[in-house]
Amino acid sequence: MRQSLSELFERLSHIGIWALGLLLAAMVVFPGLTPAKALGGLGLASIAIGFAFKEIFENFFAGVLLLWKYPFEKGDFIECQSILGKVENISVRMTTIRKTNGELVVVPNSFLFKNAVNVLTDQDKRRITIMTGVAYSEDADHAVSLLQQALSQCETVDQQHPIQIFLNGFGDSSIDIEVTWWTGPTPLDHRRSRSEVVSTVKRTLDEAGIEIPFPYRTMTFKEPLEINQKPFKSD
Incomplete structure (x- = not known):
């Protein structure tokens, strides 16, 4: 399995386990709570949460799609807008890119998902x-x-x-x-x-004696130019 796909399954499994654990804990604390009621309440709350954390969820789903469709992997050199560098890590929210000058750039996944990305190392040559x-x-x-x-x-x-x-x-x-x-x-x-x-x-x-020329300019004048020579005076 590809590394990015393996990491995606691992992260989604973590999220699922945490969600299931919280649901079971809530059912223990509140005995009258059933999975159906919990899911119904979660559905209503998700609307408000979705509006409040729109950008976070946007980056999350963009990261899931990037990891799933694997346009690039860790170690690839990519170019997106003015960013050119090596991919060091792809998470579900952001991607870290080490630029060729040594700077580290943290890029939201939604930015990479919405813009054209040149994968320079997709092929060997x-x-x-x-x-x-x-x-x-x-x-x-x-x-x-x-x-x-x-x-x-x-x-x-x-x-x-x-x-x-x-x-x-x-x-x-x-x-x-x-x-x-x-x-x-x-x-x-x-x-x-x-x-x-x-x-x-x-x-x-x-x-080989073959000339690589620099730009030549030939100047022509409508009227002939007069050349005035001054006598040379020696000390």
Whole structure:
């Protein structure tokens, strides 16, 4: 059984045992009390309690659904709105997330249930895409071939998935090249692999003498510019 599902059954069992224990205790203290009367009174009281503790019950049922449908587990890296981190604990009311900078965030379950959650570690690998470019005077097809060979030697690039390098379009100063590969799923894997690939792309193109251009600007004027030269005076 999945860990989250096991914990859900355990917590619901605790709640059920406590409720049954309180009911039996009440029947002992009040001999005229029957289960039917107790449940009827509980039904009326639950309406008032529900309005008073609406947010608590909302988070509780959201937590039950999160644990039941297991969109993520403990140890998964998730991203929701501006929160990115590792799930440390999922309770029936809240979820604790350790952000990548070390901060601990306590998130109500209703927040995770109502908003889109990206589960970064749902699969063993994640795909990354970066853009680079070569000057218009360079052989773009040759650059693509060189990058394909170079990335096949990178340690952080998963060789079980295809490395995809395509000419993407005509940029302002370069022929744009799209570089896509697969690596580990965690944020650290992502950053480490991106750093290695960017370094490899730069080094490969530099060694081949292929220019990675910066933005060029060509300025034209309606009228010719006059150039005035002042004589140089030496001391």
